[in-house]
Ligand SMILES: Nc1nc2c(c(=O)[nH]1)N=C([C@H](O)[C@H](O)COP(=O)(O)OP(=O)(O)OP(=O)(O)O)CN2
């Protein structure tokens with residue numbers, strides 16, 4: 615008879631504080647303002663991001679982001695807009711390299727109390 619093993623998902627919640635500005639280097643000033651509105655303010659703004667990492671094992675930390683200006687201090691975001699969706703993919707790519715294959719399950723980021731993004735490594 616085949617063994618039946620329960621699959622458990624373990625979630626750790628970590629946080630980091632960072633500032634950013636939603637602005638695409640591929641667009642002009644007006645388009646950036648129209649698309650990103652107040653989040654395109656040149657002065658930027660900050661968040662206390664809460665990150666939930668779910669693995670089938672253990673986790674690691676995202677020190678490259680904490681107390682940083684995401685747009686200026688993190689080379690990955692030189693030509694990528696620092697939306698929370700893109701931050702989630704960035705964290706996924708970083709953690710995936712540190713963990714055993716197929717153990718990372720889900721990244722969930724609370725940018726604000728109202729904005730929550732989830733990424734499960736899927737592409738379409
Ligand atoms: N799809 C996305 N939309 C927005 C993102 C994002 O990452 N992905 N990010 C922002 C801004 O960074 C912004 O700081 C979030 O602010 P905002 O939504 O304005 O603020 P709150 O969640 O506090 O709620 P509001 O009631 O809307 O002010 C915007 N959009």
Ligand SMILES: [Zn+2]
Pocket residue numbers: 634653659660661
């Ligand atoms: Zn923001």
